[in-house]
Amino acid sequence: DAGVTQSPTHLIKTRGQQVTLRCSPKSGHDTVSWYQQALGQGPQFIFQYYEEEERQRGNFPDRFSGHQFPNYSSELNVNALLLGDSALYLCASSHRRRDSPLHFGNGTRLTVT
Amino acid sequence: QKEVEQDPGPLSVPEGAIVSLNCTYSNSAFQYFMWYRQYSRKGPELLMYTYSSGNKEDGRFTAQVDKSSKYISLFIRDSQPSDSATYLCAMSEGASKIIFGSGTRLSIRP
Numbered sequence: 001d002a003g004v005t006q007s008p009t010h011l012i013k014t015r016g017q018q019v020t021l022r023c024s025p026k027s028g029h030d031t032v033s034w035y036q037q038a039l040g041q042g043p044q045f046i047f048q049y050y051e052e053e054e055r056q057r058g059n060f061p062d063r064f065s066g067h068q069f070p071n072y073s074s075e076l077n078v079n080a081l082l083l084g085d086s087a088l089y090l091c092a093s094s095h096r097r098r099d100s101p102l103h104f105g106n107g108t109r110l111t112v113t
Numbered sequence: 114q115k116e117v118e119q120d121p122g123p124l125s126v127p128e129g130a131i132v133s134l135n136c137t138y139s140n141s142a143f144q145y146f147m148w149y150r151q152y153s154r155k156g157p158e159l160l161m162y163t164y165s166s167g168n169k170e171d172g173r174f175t176a177q178v179d180k181s182s183k184y185i186s187l188f189i190r191d192s193q194p195s196d197s198a199t200y201l202c203a204m205s206e207g208a209s210k211i212i213f214g215s216g217t218r219l220s221i222r223p
Contacts, residue, residue: 042201042213090157102147104149104156
């Protein structure tokens with residue numbers, strides 16, 4: 001049973017560039033959430049997708065956008081990268097049932113230089 | 114004030130000791146409470162998941178939730194070096210946004 005998979009594992013970008021991160025949810029899950037984890041901090045909620053729509057959003061600027069595909073996989077896009085966007089980006093999946101906990105992938109380590 | 118407060122540690126204990134990890138929170142609407150373990154260069158791994166107040170036990174791990182005090186705990190019995198990791202408490206009102214603590218770094222000395 002494949003868990004949550006994310007790609008790429010590492011990425012180095014330059015300020016001002018754009019980046020796309022990808023996520024495949026755990027089998028049987030239909031909801032994808034994205035989190036940003038700065039070094040030494042807990043994950044911060046970016047947004048959540050199900051039924052191919054953004055359902056809830058955290059306190060992140062519009063430079064952060066996403067998409068969910070019919071097969072439930074998801075992308076996170078970040079435009080006009082800033083040095084402060086350097087972090088571990090985590091994808092988590094769940095089922096829409098209220099009692100379904102989040103299962104995380106191993107993340108994409110983004111470094112902005 | 115953060116919604117969820119967690120002592121960052123680091124916490125170092127000898128192998129076999131009982132470990133106690135704690136978080137406090139301010140939002141009385143939180144209903145779901147979780148503990149995640151995160152090894153270096155890995156994503157968080159779900160350890161315990163509880164709804165509302167009470168205790169839950171799973172092997173060497175026990176989670177406690179006291180909603181009246183807005184306080185949650187994770188106890189690890191017979192701690193092992195493999196338990197060395199960062200432990201994140203997390204909570205939510207419902208099925209969407211989860212709020213995490215900043216994590217406690219735990220080291221188990223052989």
